[in-house]
Structure formats: C-alpha cells, structure tokens
Amino acid sequence: MMRQGTLPLASAPFLHFARLLRRHAFAVAPEQVSSFMQAVTLLGPRSMADIREAALATLAPPPNRRGEFEAHFRNHFHGDGQPSIEGEEDEETRIKDDHGTRQEEKQTTRQEKGGELSSAIEQLSSRDFLRDDDGLGPFRRKLASTLPARRSFRTVRTHSRGKLDLRRSLREIVSADGDIPSPQLRRRQTVPRKLLILIDVSGSMKLHTSDYLKLAHAAVQGADRAEIFTFGTQLTRITSALRIRDRDQALARAAALVNDWDGGTRMGPTLLAFLSVPRFSAFARGAAVIILSDALERGDHADLETAIRRLSARAFRLSLATPLAGDPRFQPATAALRAILPDLDDLIDGSSLGSLTDFILSLARPAPASSAIWKRVS
Template sequence: MPTSGNFAIAQTLPRAAAPFLDFCHLLRRHGFSVAPEQAAGFMRAVALLGPRSMEDIRQAALATLAPQPERKPAFEALFLAFFHGEVSATIDGDPGDEETVVKDEGTDEETALDEPRQEEGGELSSAVEQFGVRAFAGDEDTLGRFRRALGAALPVRRSFRSVRTHARGKPDLRRSLAQIVRADGDIPEPLHRRRKAVQRPLLLLIDVSGSMKQHTGDYLKLAHAMVQGADRAEVFTFGTRLTRVTAALRIRDRERALETAAAHVDDWDGGTRIGPSLQAFLAVPRFSAFARGASIILLSDALERGDHREMESAVRRLSQRAFRLSLATPLAGDPRFRPETAALRAVLPVLDDLVDGSSIEELTRFTLSLARPALAALTVWLRTS
C-alpha cells in the first residue's frame, strides 16, 4: 500500500489513518475532486464503522467522497487497485493529469497586462495551464450608482424570522396575551408580526482564461461593486484552477481590493477548464452551499475545450441549487451571435438567462433586473433564431 500522501494534515494523524488519506490523494491525482472536508469525513466514517470489513471502507468512501455517477467505475477500479492490489483497465484518465486546484488566497508579484487580442471563434481558448497575475489601471468610478441601487434591486425571499408590524401581518398571540396580562385585561389592539424579507445570495463565477482577458478587468470591478452593495455576495474566478476572491473584494477601497484579488489569482490569461472548475466548486461543501437559493451569474464565453459533458453536468447541478442561473457571455454583444456550440446547446435548456456580457453597462442593467421575471433563455433564443 502506498506511503503517506502530502496532505498538510498527514503529520498530525495516527499512522493507521495514513492509507485512507493516501487513497484520497490518489483520487485527486486521477481527476476526482476531493475536498479536505470530504477526506476528513471519510476517515470519520471509517472510524465510526469499525471497520469490520473492506466493504465497510468501500461504502464509507462512496458515501463521503461522492464520485460522479459516470466516473463510478473508475472510482471502483482505483479502490480495488489501492486496497486490494488489483489493477483494472477501467481506470480512466492519466495519473499525471493535473487536477483542478481550489484556492482561497495566495501572494505573487504583479505584472502588467498584455495588449488584448480580438477573439475569433475561440482560438484563444485552451486547456493548458499558464500562471500569471493581473494589474488593474484606475478609472472613473462609474459603478457607484449601481452599488447604491443594488440592495433594493436584488431578489428577496421570506425568512423564517419575523418582525413586528402594525398591519398586514398575522396576529402575534403570544405577545398579545402577555400584554393583556400586564395591562390587567385591557389592550387597545392585538399585536401583529410578519416574516422578514431578506436578500437572496449573489454568486459570481468569473472566467479569467486567455480568451476572456479583455473583459476580466471590468468583471472584477463589477464584482467589487456587488460585494460592497449586496448583503451576501460571493465571487470566484476560474481558468485552470478555482480561486475564491470574496475576502479581497470586501476591502472598501476599490483599487486596493482589486490589487489584492489580482495577487490571489494565479491563472490569469491561461487555459480554460470550465467543466472541471465548476465541478471542483460543487465538490467543496462550503462552496456549493453558496449556490443554494442564490442568483448565480456565470461570466464566461463558454468556449470549453474538448468534451463538454463535464461542463453540462456541472451547469445542470448549479441550476438545481440556484434561484436563478444566468450566463453572461461577451460573445453575445455581436448581433450575429447564436448559441450554436455544442456546449451552449447542451446547457441552454437549464439556463434562466443567456445575456450580453460585453460591457459593464449591459451587466449592471441585467443585474438590476434580476428580481423581475423573464422568459427562459431557451425561449428567448429560439425566438431570435
């Protein structure tokens, strides 16, 4: 059985736990998204079960590491190879293939932006990882009005908490009776309460690959305004890896916030792995929880390289969690644009919106309309075809 893996917590674990951690590391090397929380849950499940047999370990692995249904044969083959020494030809993917890295923060030196090139048919889209950083030039604050209007424009839901109201609420019998007792049976009118309305979360997923390089600067400025103006907003970037930049964008000064966010992201202007990046987002429980009941805006050209099925699966899973799922692509700024790529045709039925993402003006106008009902993306684009 392989020796201890290179998870950071390996040195603090009992020796008996090392093989289970090594198995999680093996899965990651073969392209499975295994979050640290899942690895810890796997070991807790094994401890809870005893285990009495290898089947107990297998069931614990399936329950906590949650392989995708289409990759379950490969998962089973890796389990047999690791714990039983049985090598199977059904293991798909090259063990040397790089997994999608999930990152919360980091530091690197800044470099200047290259001159943007015109996007023609997605030839800038690539699956090759390329490290880079981004510096943002200052410009006039055109997003202040948007930031101030955002709070009142976002969709809301009814909270389970209630607040006092003088009208249009349900009678608050408990407090009304308590007031009657305090007033010796005399009360001018019963008290009322109603359920509190709260903003739905706002989630931005920003493509920072090479094919999007002329738009990502504006997208980060827009994201900063959203984080500052919304009650709950989360922002992630993705290219060849997934990075959470929400904490950096909470800095009130925009220039400093964008500089901090730029330093956190390692894969500026590199390759494109939309499907694996979204799958990595969904594989981390605390990240996928951000999508529940949220208004999700995916800022990407959706030019996925190779097989698009992983991207389609991830977008479908996002749509099941979201209140509203929107794809804003800069390609839609061209009047001749039609969703004709295989990836766009596959995800169009589950999108609520497919809109123009070519400018800040279009994006702010769309974001401020999220609370208003609209036709589904498929209906809109069938009419324009």
C-alpha cells in the first residue's frame, strides 16, 4: 500500500478507510486503493455521495458484505459511531502476522474446561509454556520423508524411466562427432506437499493448547514447508516464531504474538479472514490442512460451513482433529459439525500427541472412505 508520508495530508482519510476495510477482512489490493484515491481526485469531490460511489466502484465490496461496507463507510466518514451490522459478530476478526505489532494484553483468571463454556466473546490473555519430555523427536525426524508428495514442474536428470532430453542428447552427439551415445533422460521432481496447521486457542481448548504448540514446533522444525496459525477471536500467524530451534524460546515468542489465549471462539469468521488474505490462502493450495479444534461454533454456523467448503476446495486433504473424539461415546452430532462433515477428508482423535503424530505421519496413505467419518452418527 502507498506510504502516507509521500501523499498530501488530505488523502489520509481515504488511505485510513482502505486500512479499516483490510482490518475487517475485506480483500483490498494496493491497486484498488490507488484507483480509489484517483477516482476521488477526478470527481472533485463535490459531496460525500461522490466519495461513496468512488469507493464502491474501486474497492468492490462483495455483494453479501455490502451492508457491512456501508456501515464502515458511515462510521469512518460521517462519525456515526461503531457500525451495527445485522448478522455480524460484535467484535471484529483481527489478523496478525508474525511481524505485526503486539496489542495490549489482558490477564484473565477465568477458568474454563471442556466445551461447555465455549463462547464468541473476545478475551485477550497471555500464555507460558514449560519444558517437559514429550517424545516428539522421532516425529520431527520422520516428518519430511513421510509427508504426501506431488510432482513438480521442475525436472532432474535421470538414467532410467524418464523422457528424452533432446537438447542434451544433441549436444552429446555433436561432441561425439556424430556417434550415438546413450540417450539423455530427465524426469519431473517429486516434492513434499505443504503442511498447514490451524490451532484453536479458545477457552474450551485450553487443556490441549500446550501440546498442540509443541507439536506445531516439531512440525516446523521437521518440514521445510509447514505453516502454523492460531485462531480464537483473532487470527495469528506464528510460523516465524516456531522456526527458532530452541523450543522454549520459540514457544515464548509464539506466546507473545498471540493475544487471544483462552478466550472466546469465532471459528467461521476467523477461517474466512484467513481465506480473505491471498498470501495466507495460497498456503492452503495443494496442502495437507489440519484443523486442531473442537469445532464448537456458537450461533449461526453459516460462516464456518462456507470457510470449510472453500478450504476443502483448495487443500489436497482437509482434516479436523478434535479432542472430543477421544471419548468412545463421541458422536459428531452438533449442527455445525454435521454441516461441515461432507467437506472433511478426516475426522480424527485430537486428544493426545500420540494419535496426532501417528495420523500426520500417515498422511501419504489414502484417506479412508468419507462415510467412515460419520458412520457413528445415529
């Protein structure tokens, strides 16, 4: 986006409006911001209606979020106060990358367990992680060689089972004065697929968050193309923090980045926010995507259903690991979980590190029949 220091002072409100839309998960490209400000310049403008029409034409809000766009426009340019948007959450979904600024943290003494106190209310807090022996060393060493692979468009030389490399073969013929040497062959490389792990850090998952972060650190250390995000009421990318080799330092850095530990959960909106950022959405394309969450979405689950459907379309394999499945009596019977089951490739037990590491190391094997996911539903 344009630097504010190189622009006239009068342009600041328009630049701030584009940033406001981005903070609320609108997909606004730098080119659109430039077009918006150029349109305002061409129109004069003579009235706020001209600015509004320029914003609609250049920033192009999706039809299903037009009402939200109008509310943010009135709030920003008319000072109508906080926008009240029917069907939207009261709190915005914030997106935080590894290098983002740290927001004010609030300490909490609220005690939650299981999924009974699942909530959509934002509650910010910090978290500390202590060292213990978790046995993740073998998982870290095996991960790179066991991830599912894909054929790259790049090629490498080979002595058998490849296609004729005509250029190298002709060069060999010329250098051998017309003699026909052994044919030169090339084949397409095989590279591991990306691994994307999305970790629910809401209050209903607090008993498992520590283990999940240790697993994520081992995944980043063991695989070159692993990406880790946390979500609760906000979305935070913590991959860079987990690249620190020392686990204590890495988890301390991650704990400092994430502000919404043990708070509420807005799974649908945060996953949609993830998909609204092109750079983040690209992480899911062709990747093995694992969501570590109990999927206890409060209220309307339409956003969750939309997000899972879009993730499934991008991913090579989409899996949900829920600690609730550790109970032999577990059935995916909630409305939200039943709605997303058709788009999942796996629904697995996420109650222990052992079950999770065994599953991740088996991702290269074909997924079971989709009917096996909900076979226990009565």
